Amino acid sequence: MPLALLALAISAFGIGTTEFSPNGLLPDLARDFHTSIPTAALLVSGYAFGVVVGAPLLTALGARLPRKGMLLTLMGLFIAGNVLSAVAPTYGVLMAGRILAAFSHGAYFGVGAVVAADLVKPEKRAGAIALMFSGLTIANVLGVPAGAWLGQQYGWRMTFWAIAVVGVIGLIGVAALVPRTPRPGAGLRRELAAFRNPQVWLALGMAVLGWAPVFTVYTYISSTMTDVAGFGTGAVPVVMILFGLGVFAGNILGGRFADRAMFPALFATIGATAALAFLFVPAAHTKATLVVGILLLGAAGFSTVAPLQLRVLDVAKGAPTMASAANIAAFNLGNTIGPFLAGITIDAGFGYTSTGWVGGLLGVGGFAFVVVSALLHRRTDGRRAPASVIVTGASERQPA
Numbered sequence: 001m002p003l004a005l006l007a008l009a010i011s012a013f014g015i016g017t018t019e020f021s022p023n024g025l026l027p028d029l030a031r032d033f034h035t036s037i038p039t040a041a042l043l044v045s046g047y048a049f050g051v052v053v054g055a056p057l058l059t060a061l062g063a064r065l066p067r068k069g070m071l072l073t074l075m076g077l078f079i080a081g082n083v084l085s086a087v088a089p090t091y092g093v094l095m096a097g098r099i100l101a102a103f104s105h106g107a108y109f110g111v112g113a114v115v116a117a118d119l120v121k122p123e124k125r126a127g128a129i130a131l132m133f134s135g136l137t138i139a140n141v142l143g144v145p146a147g148a149w150l151g152q153q154y155g156w157r158m159t160f161w162a163i164a165v166v167g168v169i170g171l172i173g174v175a176a177l178v179p180r181t182p183r184p185g186a187g188l189r190r191e192l193a194a195f196r197n198p199q200v201w202l203a204l205g206m207a208v209l210g211w212a213p214v215f216t217v218y219t220y221i222s223s224t225m226t227d228v229a230g231f232g233t234g235a236v237p238v239v240m241i242l243f244g245l246g247v248f249a250g251n252i253l254g255g256r257f258a259d260r261a262m263f264p265a266l267f268a269t270i271g272a273t274a275a276l277a278f279l280f281v282p283a284a285h286t287k288a289t290l291v292v293g294i295l296l297l298g299a300a301g302f303s304t305v306a307p308l309q310l311r312v313l314d315v316a317k318g319a320p321t322m323a324s325a326a327n328i329a330a331f332n333l334g335n336t337i338g339p340f341l342a343g344i345t346i347d348a349g350f351g352y353t354s355t356g357w358v359g360g361l362l363g364v365g366g367f368a369f370v371v372v373s374a375l376l377h378r379r380t381d382g383r384r385a386p387a388s389v390i391v392t393g394a395s396e397r398q399p400a
Contacts, residue, residue, distance in 0.1 A: 109324075117313060
């Protein structure tokens, strides 16, 4: 394993921790800024907005920068955003700090995925991307709970200071370990030209809808546990840790699967995520099945990350950076759409288990994008390759 991947994973850990850190600090934030908890919760939505906007914008601005220089610049922006959050005198300044940190998120993972893939042999690219994203999955297991504990013990500002320190460690690691690369051969015009390929848009559609079931269900898991399955509030952190363990395992397995066969990996991971969201509806009514269901959903959902990221790199060809960053924005768009639609069904009186129906239907939409992409791939590849190649399956990139 190249040590540069470890540096990328450390930075990913810091970024993943800051994304959801307010979740465990909402009462303290609401009290200090004299606002309601739903208003304080907008700090999470504001971050997601920053990711969606910042990913393509900063990637476009840095299209001509060497990728290592771009990563260092983005980590500097991330550190500045968390320092601003830590010293924020008002709610508005804290929101500005959150959005500033979020601007680095999408572009960092977009550029970092390209760098990670270039560090290893072609047949190991998905595994390298998964290793970088393991920092994000570990953040869900350890970083977010640790940030919540730190904030409860020493005040919420200490959480953001600690995240800033992690950012500094990541920046030093990138500076020391990531090899220098020449300026990207593709300028902004060529990067944007990649979006003329319908397969790029199909890949982005897979990311939005195929990924959406995960946070459609997980966003409301605390209320589902206590109001439907009958758990006490003390069990919520334990189940969240189990979800994080599933996330970590699924991320690694998805990377290995995608390196062997792309389309089978996409069909299996997105199909399983949609199916498990539907199965969560009956599973949520008993404690044991809810725990198993949320663990498996985390594993299946995060097993889609590496295949989806590698797919967009494959179809964007010589101009992958902007498409890769757009894919990160697509993941966050799924994070926004799914919980929003589930909130509507809950308010309409369908209960917390309706999150499974909403997530499952969104996952079916993502699966449909995979089907269309596979058919288009088969048709266009058939025009270029001899029939014997298609029949024998000599290329591991052929759809199943």
